[in-house]
Amino acid sequence: xxxxxxxxxxxxxxxxxxxxxxxxxxxxxxxxxxxxxxxxxxxxxxxxxxxxxxxxxxxxxxxxxxxxxxxxxxxxxxxxxxxxxxxxxxxxxxxxxxxx
Numbered sequence: 001x002x003x004x005x006x007x008x009x010x011x012x013x014x015x016x017x018x019x020x021x022x023x024x025x026x027x028x029x030x031x032x033x034x035x036x037x038x039x040x041x042x043x044x045x046x047x048x049x050x051x052x053x054x055x056x057x058x059x060x061x062x063x064x065x066x067x068x069x070x071x072x073x074x075x076x077x078x079x080x081x082x083x084x085x086x087x088x089x090x091x092x093x094x095x096x097x098x099x100x
Contacts, residue, residue, distance in 0.1 A: 004017050005073070006075040007073055008074055008075075008082070009075065009077070013073065013075045015076060016075075018076070018079040019071065021071050023067060023070075024068040024069070024070065026066050
């Protein structure tokens, strides 16, 4: 039997389980627009030059993915709290930490 726990409170989910998926992606205000001048360029020579500069493929690193996805399982209570305050702003306001 599969046992699910709430990713927020850590309790075992015995009743209804809710799945939340959050997508994190980088947004650019200035999106690159292709022009006919870009399409007329011969990029094969530039690619060949870059490859010849590489001593080995060990140094080659893939760029970080632009989009990341987070999946959460929540119990009923935590789902209700998430719907009311998805960024937990009210939760942070409730704590009164002394300056000492």
